[in-house]
Amino acid sequence: MNALEIRDLAVTVPGGRRVVDGLSLAVPAGAVVALAGPSGSGKSLTARSVVRLHDPAAGVRATGSVLLGGVDVMRLGRRELRAVRGRRVGYAFQDAAAALNPVITIGRHLAETVRAHGAGDAREAGAAALERCGLDPAEVWDARPFELSGGQAQRAALALATVLEPGLLVADEVTTALDPVTQAAVLDTIRAQARADGRAVLLITHDLAVAGRWADEIAVLSEGRVIEQGPSGRILAEPAEPFTRELVAAARLDAPFASPDEEAGEPVRSVRAVRRVLHGRGRPTIALDGVDLDVRAGESVAVVGRSGSGKSTLVGVLAGLDRPEAGTVMAGDRDVWAARERDRRAVRREAGLVFQDALASFDPRYTVGRVIAEADPETDVAALLERVGLDPELAGRRPATLSGGERQRVALARALAAGPRILLADEPTTGLDVLAQERILALLARLRRDEGLSVVFVTHDLRVARRVADRVVVLAAGRIVEDLPAVRLGAASHDETRALWAGTVLDHQADEEAAHGRHGR
Known part of the structure; x- marks a missing residue:
């Protein structure tokens, strides 16, 4: 029996452009089906159609049938639709920070949902949902979304989507902001619930490693149509369509980009014995604990680690924006925090910043052109x-009208606009599909080669780290636990690095990647 059937779905956007074009898809009860494809292929518009989240007043129109247990959602009235949302279908959004009300605590989000549907004890149900998603209710119940890390916010949004234990979960890129270890825990939970409770899952993702590891079937979407569908193992090992083969090849990111011919120069940023303590909700957290790091001219350094390991804090310190409690931060031969404020401003201008949440870093009143x-x-x-691989005509649009991947590329364009000496990129490829990732990483490699740009690249995806970096620095609990050449990631010695690596490669690549690292090719 199918929990969800989509028949001949078409979605048009303002201007009459048809983004989803005659899509048909079935999700059986108890199965996880991944809808995979590049940015702009119609994945999220398809997902939103399942619970009719399109706004006709904004010029978005959807036609076709969306059947839940034989009931066509497209023909439900407003009151009937409210009963379906949350109770029968849980929806977890791609951008958790935008989906959650910033002034309401996580506990209140959960409690209000439970009470609205008369679904029992709100505190008990909410706490259970948080625990299923790997969060400590005592820690996050009274927290507001902006007080959580990106990964915690995504898990809280997933808990909100599943608090009523719906028969169908639509998960729209819910693991985008999660490190591989946390991602595995969350997706293991989703899949286990599908098996145990017969819950169907429509998993929207651009990451074929995620699709291959946790989905029973993969449906490949291109230009609004499903071009290929089948068991995950078959799609990854023997893709039939040329476009699917291109996606699989890009997901592997097999060979690192060549480093510049010349050796890295003098350090452009150095930190010594840096300690940074964050204070949130009365509980101090040691974000960085005795960190030493050099980033040299023309060098690319990837900083990896789980959510909360101190990656983003380190970026703020390197940029001269976040003052540590102890240690020194050097920009060339200048001691950043011993310098005058005018000199610190000059240091900051030398750094191009790309933030993890691109949309939140833009003024919502500005067009793309003005943002850049x-x-x-x-x-x-x-x-x-x-x-950065975008149409110049996007300059007149608002960032909120762009896809997640397009926003990230706008953020990169803004960071490059002033010709920085060092680029500090905090998860710049998080929202991008594998083909867009390849373009951005190739761009960074070209900038390093042509302009001698130094790069600090924060990521939780070790495939990307290996592709973009000369060396990889692994953070755990605010400390550097491993610093090794990127080509040796497959043979890392520290348990933390090995755990992160195991969650990033395609299953059938694991052995060959380990061998690659052992031989240092």
């Missing part, structure tokens, strides 16, 4: 958009 020109009013916006 913030860094340098004289910049050629059209040329920068082309350099």
Whole structure:
């Protein structure tokens, strides 16, 4: 029996462009079906159609049938639709920070949902949902979304989607902000519930490693149509369509980009014995604990680790924006925090920043062109958009109208606008599909080669780290536990690195990647 059947779905956006074009898909009860494809292929529009989240007033129109147990959601009235949302279908959004009310605690989010549906004890149900998603209710119940890390916010959003234990879960890129270890725990839970309770899961993802590891079937989406569908193992090992083969090849990220021919130069940023303590809700957290790191001219360093390991805090310290309680931060031969404020501003101008949550870093009133020109009013916006793989015509649009991947590329364009000496990129490929990732990583490699740009690249995806970096620094609980050449990730010695690596490679790649690392190719 199918928990969900989508028949001949078509979705048009303002201007009459049909983004989803005659899509049909079935999700059996108790099965996990991944809908995979590049940004802009129609994945999220398809997911939103399941619970009719499109706004007709905004010019979005959906036609076709969406059947839940034989009931066509497209023909339900407003009151009937409210009863379906949450109770029969749980929806976890891609951007958890935007989906959660910033002034309401996580506990209140959960409690209000339970009470609205008369589903029993709100505290008990909410706490159980948080625990299923790997969160400590005592820690996050009274927290507001902005007080959580990106990974914690995503898990809280997933708990909210499943608190009523619906028969169908639509998970729209819910693991995008999670490190591989946390990702595995969350997706293991989702799959276990599907097996035990007969829950169906429609897993929206651009990550074929995620799709292959946790989905029973993969449906590949291109230009609004399912071009290929079948068992996950078959799709990854023997893809029939050329476009699917391209996606699988890009997901492997087999060979690192070549490093510049010349050796790295003098350090452009150095930290010594840096200690940073964060204070939230009255409980101090040691974010960095005695960190030593050099980033040299022309060098690319990937900083990896689980959520909460101190990665983003380290970026703030390197940028000269976040003052540590102890230790020194050097920009060349300048002691950043011993310098005058005017000199610190000069240090900050030398760093191009790309933040993890691209949309939150933009002024919502600005067009894309104005967002990019913030860094340098004289910049050629059209040329920068082309350099990051975007249509220059997007310059007149608002960032909120773009896909997650497009927003990340706009953020990268803004960071490059002032011609920085060092690029500090905090999860810049998080929202991108594998093909877009490849373009961004190739761009970074070209910038390093042509301009001698140094790069600090924060990521939880070790495939990306191996692709973009000369060396990888692994953080755990605010400490550097391993610093090794990127090509040797498959043979890392520290348990933390090995755990992160195991969650990033495609299953059938694991043995060959380990051998690659052992031989140092």
